[in-house]
Amino acid sequence: MKKKHLLLFIVSVALLIFSCNSKQDVTTTNADVVIYGGTSAAVTAAVQLAKMNKSVVIVCPDKHLGGLTSSGLGFTDTGNKVVIGGLAREFYQRVYSHYQTDEAWQWEKREEYGNTGQGTPAIDGDKRTMWIFEPHVAEQVFEDFISENNISVFRNRWLDRENGVEKQNGKIISITMLNGEKYQANIFIDATYEGDLMAAAGINYHVGREANDVYNEQWNGIQTGVLHHGHHFGNMNISPYVVPDDQASGVLPRISTDDPGIKDDGDKRIQAYCFRMCLTKVPENRVPFEQPEDYDPAQYELLVRVLNHGWRQTFNKFDPIPNHKTDVNNHGPFSFDNIGMNYDYPEATYERRAEIIREHENYQKGLLYFYATDPRIPAEIQNEMQQWGLAKDEFTDNGNWPHQIYVREARRMIGEFVMTENEALGKSPVPHSVGMGSYTMDSHNTQRYITPEGFVQNEGDIGVHPHQPYQIALGSILPKQEECENLLVPVAVSSSHIAFGSIRMEPVFMILGQSAALIAGMALEKETPIHDIQYEEIKPKLEAAGQVLEHQEME
Template sequence: MSYDLVIYGGTPAGIAAAVQAVRLGMKPVIVEPSNRLGGLSSGGLGDTDFGDKSAIGGLALEFYRRLGEKYGSREAVWTFEPKTALAVFRDWVSEYGIEVRFGEKLDLANGVALQGNRIASIRLASGATIHGKMFVDAGYEGDLMKAAGVSYSTGREANRTYGERFNGIQTRRAVLNQLPRGIDPYLRRGDPASGLLPGVNPGAGGQDGEADGKIQAYCYRMCLTDDPRNRVKVERPAGYDESEYELLFRAIERGQTEFFKLHAVPNRKTDSNNIYGFSTDWIGRNYDYPEADYAGREKIAEAHRIYQTGLVWTVQNHPRVPKDIRAFYEPWGLPLDEFADTGHWTPQLYVREARRMLGCEVMNENHVFRKAPVPDSIGLGSYTMDSHNTQRHVSQDGDVLNEGDVQIPLDSPYPISYRAIVPKEEECANLLVPVCLSASHIAYGSIRMEPVFLVLGQSAATAAALALDADVSLQKVAVEKLRLKLLEDGQVLD
């Protein structure tokens, strides 16, 4: 089969790209490695990280308005249940007749056939081949981008790389979501010879502002409920390792009392995320994820599930957890009307960051602070520059600290460059990357929000249509025509 636009990843960005493609007269296909549409937006992240709502337009705003309609509101809704988001995405796919190929993964070894600097087709692990004129990598991992030979980075750059202040190792700024001071780091307290607690490094690995290859922590955004008619209790998981929670017990001794958020979404449910020093983020356990094969990623994801369900079970049941904490968390369980195919636990690991393209322009904190010009805006970001913790280490004072949590608020929204979603032309002339786009670690910490991915997916498809109409590479798309079309379609560009 041949398509005008082949979209790898049924994330919000991928779905927005497909809808826009149909609206512009193209024939798209979505290739989704899992069996579920919507990525994180239908996978538990129902408490939207929107930043400045005025920066969100086009299909992104339409998505949140459609969510409102599901709840009987004429206004956009920003907190929602996973199943409601899934319903909106399914509505779009049905209304626009979008073909979705579920359960199809890219062949990581031989997944891209190139003709010169263009992708001619992609090969799937099932053996199927899909031909296309334009391609979009809308996955959270950047697998299509890598298979096409496009340059990318992982980990944290040094501040000197792009003239930044908040990149690289960050020990002094890591004050939020920090452990209580004074926690002994050793298996036997006071005995270095006994070894360090699980996940604790002997040091930070370098000076503040220096580069490293570490990845900010992942977790699952848990959808929980306290409605006994719609609740299944979280059981102690097979593979539970009590030593993984020794740091939790010691954090309790030093005063920590909350271990995950209970942010409310409709119908007595939550979007439960990381909070404070010991929480749902399994810090330091995801470093191999971006470059792992499918089996390796599944192993990492499963280990995160065991850790996180083990965390819930621990704070609800373990005798070393005080009764008042156990009583606070005891009412919460998994909703029976969510994620029925996967035991009511979301299948979507929160891959906050994996690969980041090195494209025609690298968004960095100077762009985010509006110190560097962006003449080719295709959408706005507005959320705080947000990196979750990246490692645990023994401090100079001899206790355990988290490192890497940086949250830098912004004064205003900022434009995102079209050149940041296209590779260098010599590398690939017909690929757009709206999720693993070209950005430094800390700038990506602001851009990496689901509303922004919806915006960039729509903009990517618009650029693909213009490139096809003009018979040019994506790098030679007339930016003013692109911007005019985006404005016509409701995007907010400045």
């Protein structure tokens, strides 16, 4: 089946680029604050500014708001839910309210759902919060936030990353889209996963893994021989060659022949991306898996060898969400993470990013189709997979496929303060908290390589859990003042690779988006640069807005 929507996406981007040279009807929009990006952080930032009676617009490439929160990641990575406050908590309270209605349970009875979350209850009845939800429910909550606060959203707007940022005296004056539209503001917020506005504004950033000696860390850098989470080949001793153990026969697809590098060194590799698919077994709501374009069963030969070895955890991360649906994530040595196929994504052109997204989509659809149809799949697994399909009532304008790829990591700003594992693990104090994180420092695999012994192995999957929730520094959302005085970056935050593995959770992005906006609003009211506001003034405002800035677990 041809992917018309992806082709249209690529064509539309190309047309936008060509239109750069034809700006006869340029429009200019003015606001106190312009937010670039359509993530969950963008929404909470906009709502906070609206509550402060500041004029704000969201300008984003996205058609759908909410990023991964509304694009399949419904089995929320919460960590310690106590430290999720403010508008983030309100989001989950609104989800709770939705599922209190009978109308919310179309394909499942409420009492059948259960109450399973990520090591914690999915529903906190006493707190009136719900942490597990369907994609369309999350998107509706975001859209309600927008409509209730009369926030203008300009969708399908793509920043001219080459020439679209105008700066004067260290400040961004305006940003221009590929269609020629210009947006002027006193303060800007980059709420993209990619950090596109930040980079176009000339802010320093990092892509890839830092060496451990850069920030005196243990879990950053290349991690050959470190096997966490079970997303690796362990001691399976699987041959990477087309003809097993015959190097002359060539290497199987999706295995790198590059040297993996020296342990603890830095590199330019980034953790794998995937789509968080929403699947169902309900026959009336199920769309069977179809053969994608350019389907090649040889791409999945490595999976056959894993299954032949006896691995049987295919369905371990088909996590239940309401209405007999799942949030499906990567699991195991060969799964939905498209390892090694995204290295150039963070800085790629829009056209190249579209190609990468398309390749990831075809890979995952091909993997599902392979599971469901290839005769080499064990019968018990194949029979189970044939009962699953895409949820017909999700992503209805995108072929029931998630509209946002999981950009687990792209650019990361090098700002006023760099968060590292030392802060996340409580080894170093954090100055000036603007929110808290608590989730495991979680990096997915970055490469699949051949070991010196001649076997295939994955590398880069790390999971190290902080003993306590940790504070996130104000300086991590601020560029260095000499680089830009009126930009806040609550998503592509200033942190090391491994610290970002914990910070990158969607509730944290919502928290940081709200905090960034509150600081922007204060700067406007005081007519003071954002870097010059004293934290003693910021902290009570954040707490009044419901943000949790400090928390100590009982020993």
